């Protein structure tokens with residue numbers, strides 16, 4: 016991953032976040048669902064993924080999560096497992 020790509024993706028995500036209203040992960044009653052890494056939290060993680068589908072910045076968030084190589088959390092509706100699969104040739 017090239018730092019310039021990561022910076023550009025982060026800048027685009029930040030710009031889109033500033034441009035509009037709240038996004039689901041910032042207003043959800045259970046924001047920790049986006050960071051569920053613990054065993055037994057599959058349902059919470061699935062809820063976060065579902066909430067991302069209606070997010071106005073989903074594509075930029077997904078792209079940043081992928082380009083930055085984020086190891087944790089749900090980004091743009093992709094879990095760490097989803098991102099790993101996409102990096103290894105899968106499509107999401």
Ligand code: SF4
Nearest residue numbers: 040067070073076091
């Ligand atoms: S797409 Fe990104 S910004 Fe939107 S709710 Fe999901 S994690 Fe939050």
